[in-house]
Amino acid sequence: xxxxxxxxxxxxxxxxxxxxxxxxxxxxxxxxxxxxxxxxxxxxxxxxxxxxxxxxxxxxxxxxxxxxxxxxxxxxxxxxxxxxxxxxxxxxxxxxxxxxxxxxxxxxxxxxxxxxxxxxxxxxxxxxxxxxxxxxxxxxxxxxxxxxxxxxxxxxxxxxxxxxxxxxxxxxxxxxxxxxxxxxxxxxxxxxxxxxxxxxxxxxxxxxxxxxxxxxxxxxxxxxxxxxxxxxxxxxxxxxxxxxxxxxxxxxxxxxxxxxxxxxxxxxxxxxxxxxxxxxxxxxxxxxxxxxxxxxxxxxxxxxxxxxxxxxxxxxxxx
Numbered sequence: 001x002x003x004x005x006x007x008x009x010x011x012x013x014x015x016x017x018x019x020x021x022x023x024x025x026x027x028x029x030x031x032x033x034x035x036x037x038x039x040x041x042x043x044x045x046x047x048x049x050x051x052x053x054x055x056x057x058x059x060x061x062x063x064x065x066x067x068x069x070x071x072x073x074x075x076x077x078x079x080x081x082x083x084x085x086x087x088x089x090x091x092x093x094x095x096x097x098x099x100x101x102x103x104x105x106x107x108x109x110x111x112x113x114x115x116x117x118x119x120x121x122x123x124x125x126x127x128x129x130x131x132x133x134x135x136x137x138x139x140x141x142x143x144x145x146x147x148x149x150x151x152x153x154x155x156x157x158x159x160x161x162x163x164x165x166x167x168x169x170x171x172x173x174x175x176x177x178x179x180x181x182x183x184x185x186x187x188x189x190x191x192x193x194x195x196x197x198x199x200x201x202x203x204x205x206x207x208x209x210x211x212x213x214x215x216x217x218x219x220x221x222x223x224x225x226x227x228x229x230x231x232x233x234x235x236x237x238x239x240x241x242x243x244x245x246x247x248x249x250x251x252x253x254x255x256x257x258x259x260x261x262x263x264x265x266x267x268x269x270x271x272x273x274x275x276x277x278x279x280x281x282x283x284x285x286x287x288x289x290x291x292x293x294x295x296x297x298x299x300x301x302x303x304x305x306x307x308x309x310x311x312x313x314x315x316x317x318x319x
């Protein structure tokens with residue numbers, strides 16, 4: 001309970017600090033949505049001032065910030081400059097697909113990294129160990145956007161196996177084929193996020209497993225005649241879970257941030273693509289809303305990682 005309350009307080013404080021920094025950075029940036037000629041080449045300066053007054057942009061920055069924070073406490077992110085729609089509704093319509101992609105990718109990163117890292121450690125200096133090392137090197141040295149374009153060129157254009165972009169090729173009739181088509185469109189984005197995320201984690205797990213195998217309790221477990229499966233289940237995995245889960249929690253910002261690039265490349269209507277489009281049009285309310293929700297999801301992910309660690313190790317709360 002102590003850990004939960006401290007993490008909750010930390011989440012609130014960090015959200016406030018992030019919102020303040022984001023607000024200042026966005027409003028101090030050059031150009032704006034209401035810049036002359038941005039909306040209409042023939043728009044007059046008087047009309048621009050009237051629009052700014054409607055959205056409250058004619059007030060001092062500190063008043064704008066506290067007005068925005070007050071509205072945020074009521075889950076009101078304002079109105080989009082570009083579409084005139086409620087920002088909350090625009091973002092909430094995009095959150096499910098972004099969360100789906102990232103949650104599946106996180107799960108696959110965890111499973112694949114754990115399996116290959118342990119396999120490489122158990123067969124140290126073997127051909128498999130060297131192959132896993134090369135795979136890890138390729139993973140964290142290959143930019144995700146370049147890998148995305150390369151795989152699209154190979155599997156979507158040359159072989160015509162996977163779809164190039166979007167989420168659907170058939171209308172939504174509620175049938176099984178529709179959901180299979182949806183899953184088929186997610187193959188490339190999820191593979192790219194997973195492949196880009198396993199490199200350093202595999203090497204970390206391999207190194208940690210090798211150190212565990214050198215420990216005294218592994219020596220005595222082998223001396224008692226325990227087989228490899230029991231050693232893995234009762235000695236190696238329990239010691240790997242806490243640091244791996246912690247590292248996954250710390251990698252959340254990079255994974256969520258990578259959605260902006262991949263959703264733009266694959267034309268996926270998620271938060272990443274919305275953020276990119278809003279940044280191009282200087283749509284401040286949408287940008288701020290996505291930054292806050294992205295920060296909240298990241299902090300929430302780290303909080304959940306700590307709670308999982310508490311479940312695995314009840315003494316973690318005392319640290």
